[in-house]
Amino acid sequence: MIGNMRETMRHIPEDELHSYLDQALSRSQCVEIESHLAACESCRRARDNIAALRDRTTALLATLAPPRRFSPSIDVVRERASERATHRHRRRRAMAWAASVVAALGLGWWANTYVSHAQPATTAVAPDRRPAPADRAPVPRDAIPVAHGHAGTADDGAVEMRADHPAKALGSAAPTQPIRLVAMPRVAEPPRLELSTASLPTSSSEPALGGIWRTLSWAGAQTERGDSVPHIDGLPVVEVQVGQAGAAAGSKSIMVVAQQLASGEVIRTIEGPAADVSQLLNSRPGAQNPSPWPTAADPGIAGGDGAMAMRHGDRMLAITAQLSNDSLRAMMRRLNAEMRGR
Amino acid sequence: MDDLEQLYQTTYSAVVRFLYRKVWDADRAEDLAQEVFVRALAHRPEKPRAWVFAVAANLARDEARAAIRRKRHLTLLTGDPGQGPTPNIAADDQVEHDERLQAVRDALESLTPRDKEVLLLWDAGLSYPEIAEQTGLAVGAVGTTLARARKRLVDAYDRQHARDHAAYS
Numbered sequence: 001m002i003g004n005m006r007e008t009m010r011h012i013p014e015d016e017l018h019s020y021l022d023q024a025l026s027r028s029q030c031v032e033i034e035s036h037l038a039a040c041e042s043c044r045r046a047r048d049n050i051a052a053l054r055d056r057t058t059a060l061l062a063t064l065a066p067p068r069r070f071s072p073s074i075d076v077v078r079e080r081a082s083e084r085a086t087h088r089h090r091r092r093r094a095m096a097w098a099a100s101v102v103a104a105l106g107l108g109w110w111a112n113t114y115v116s117h118a119q120p121a122t123t124a125v126a127p128d129r130r131p132a133p134a135d136r137a138p139v140p141r142d143a144i145p146v147a148h149g150h151a152g153t154a155d156d157g158a159v160e161m162r163a164d165h166p167a168k169a170l171g172s173a174a175p176t177q178p179i180r181l182v183a184m185p186r187v188a189e190p191p192r193l194e195l196s197t198a199s200l201p202t203s204s205s206e207p208a209l210g211g212i213w214r215t216l217s218w219a220g221a222q223t224e225r226g227d228s229v230p231h232i233d234g235l236p237v238v239e240v241q242v243g244q245a246g247a248a249a250g251s252k253s254i255m256v257v258a259q260q261l262a263s264g265e266v267i268r269t270i271e272g273p274a275a276d277v278s279q280l281l282n283s284r285p286g287a288q289n290p291s292p293w294p295t296a297a298d299p300g301i302a303g304g305d306g307a308m309a310m311r312h313g314d315r316m317l318a319i320t321a322q323l324s325n326d327s328l329r330a331m332m333r334r335l336n337a338e339m340r341g342r
Numbered sequence: 343m344d345d346l347e348q349l350y351q352t353t354y355s356a357v358v359r360f361l362y363r364k365v366w367d368a369d370r371a372e373d374l375a376q377e378v379f380v381r382a383l384a385h386r387p388e389k390p391r392a393w394v395f396a397v398a399a400n401l402a403r404d405e406a407r408a409a410i411r412r413k414r415h416l417t418l419l420t421g422d423p424g425q426g427p428t429p430n431i432a433a434d435d436q437v438e439h440d441e442r443l444q445a446v447r448d449a450l451e452s453l454t455p456r457d458k459e460v461l462l463l464w465d466a467g468l469s470y471p472e473i474a475e476q477t478g479l480a481v482g483a484v485g486t487t488l489a490r491a492r493k494r495l496v497d498a499y500d501r502q503h504a505r506d507h508a509a510y511s
Contacts, residue, residue: 018492019485024470050489057492060446060499061465066368071354074347077376081383 012036012043017050216240225255230271230317232335235259238266243276251314254280267321269335270309277316281307284320293318301332308332349390350379356466357398363450363462364402365409374401392472395463399476441506449498457491464488 012020012033019025020033037044221229221240231237236259243254254272261267270277278293284307294302299311308328309318317339319331357378362371378397387393450458456477463473464484474481 015486015489018489019470022464022470022485022488024485053492053496056496057461058465060449060495061363061461063443063446064363064450065359066362066371069372071351072376074350074379077350077379078383080376081380084380084384 011040011046014046014050017043017047018054021047021051021054212243214242216242221255221257225252228252228271228339229257230255230269230335230339231257232259232267232269232331233338235261235267243272243280256280261321265322267319267323267331270316270318270320271339272316274311274314274316277309277318281309281318281320301329301336303328303332310336346379346382346386346390349382349394353391353394353467354379357394360395360462360466361398361402364399365405366447370405374398374405377401389472389475392468392475395466395468395472396476399459442503445499445502445506448502449495452498453491453494457487457494460484460487461491461495 016025016033020030025033037047216224218237218240221242224242229240237257238260239256239258241256241258243256251273254270254276256268256270258266258268270280272280274293274296281293281303292302292304293309293316294300294311296311296314301308301310303309303318304325306322306328307318307320308325308331309316310332317332317336319328319335321328321331323331354375357375358371361374362368365371365374375398378394378401381397382390382394385393450461453461456479459477460473460479463476468476470481470484473479473484477484479487
């Protein structure tokens with residue numbers, strides 16, 4: 001095009017002169033324009049005018065500049081980018097956390113709605129209100145309560161009362177006087193390490209296992225037993241007691257840890273020589289005879305009427321609480337799993 | 343020194359200037375320029391020079407919209423601390439200096455958005471193909487647009503300057 005223009009001696013368009021002065025043309029286009037300029041005074045004047053316009057534009061724009069300052073180091077920009085990335089990461093984590101809370105709340109609501117269909121269990125403070133077996137409403141088989149990490153919820157007292165194994169639920173028709181598990185007050189003061197007479201068991205009719213028990217602080221119990229202190233994770237500990245007698249030489253003596261559910265009910269986990277544990281369990285008022293406790297030959301979970309136990313060789317792990325047998329069985333499984341994991 | 347750091351060294355001032363002519367606030371222009379390079383660090387664009395000016399233009403556009411919403415975007419140059427008085431200028435000269443700046447600014451603002459954008463991008467050092475890519479123009483149309491924008495800017499400034507002189511004479 002430019003070549004044709006030069007051949008016909010047409011002048012160079014202004015926009016092409018702008019492009020030429022802005023060095024936006026190819027080398028061959030520049031050569032053609034320069035050849036024409038050499039022969040065309042009019043286009044040379046136009047070029048000079050455009051060059052002046054261009055310079056003037058540059059000068060005018062140059063007045064519209066901010067005060068000259070030192071450019072910040074790129075490290076400043078890098079730091080800002082890093083903070084931005086961290087902020088984004090935190091925001092993503094917060095969103096994920098919020099989503100998990102919403103999911104947990106939803107699950108809790110669902111569980112609450114579901115479990116609330118089960119008949120509420122009687123609490124230890126009012127055992128006489130416990131409904132008779134004939135009054136118990138049937139519940140789905142899959143409504144077996146599971147002990148959660150935060151087991152101290154009001155729902156712990158609202159679990160099914162059905163006995164899956166009637167032969168083992170021997171205590172259901174018997175007087176349901178628990179072994180002084182009733183109305184355990186929340187402990188406000190820190191546990192103390194001291195010697196005391198037994199506060200458990202309490203019944204005057206039961207053997208006292210030598211009669212001497214030590215009450216330990218939680219820290220003291222952990223110091224003495226390490227991770228093998230029987231307890232359920234997530235529940236406040238209100239009392240730890242260790243039997244002083246009855247254990248075979250060289251073996252750990254019986255230990256009873258009382259913990260409190262959010263409903264106020266006390267659940268006790270017991271670990272010790274099988275003979276001592278079964279003796280303690282049998283000492284409860286209304287305990288079954290013959291003993292329903294697991295034996296060395298049949299170590300699986302067994303019990304009833306507020307107590308459940310299982311054997312580990314010559315040791316026995318047990319739970320007592322005024323809960324249904326199924327609840328106790330589930331708590332027993334959980335306790336066993338936790339003890340194995342420690 | 344990586345490519346982006348090199349670009350930062352050579353382009354940061356041009357980006358600040360480009361932004362200042364759009365937001366008319368020196369501090370804000372610097373802040374937005376840093377934001378541009380923060381984003382460049384995160385995105386690692388293939389054509390970084392054109393990319394940073396494209397992002398700068400977008401940020402300035404958002405800023406202008408926000409300023410319109412706040413109804414405070416027409417800050418007088420005399421009240422703009424970023425412009426600042428030139429040192430050692432007498433009071434009368436200062437007034438004339440401010441008027442001249444205001445005339446240039448008015449002349450620039452009198453251009454169409456496309457003409458102004460092309461002119462500022464060219465002044466920032468972008469090539470015709472880069473300007474074309476950013477504005478959507480054909481490369482061949484960039485020279486035409488620039489020719490028109492330069493002429494209109496100078497004409498508008500001369501008219502404004504002539505009016506100011508007529509008012510004082």
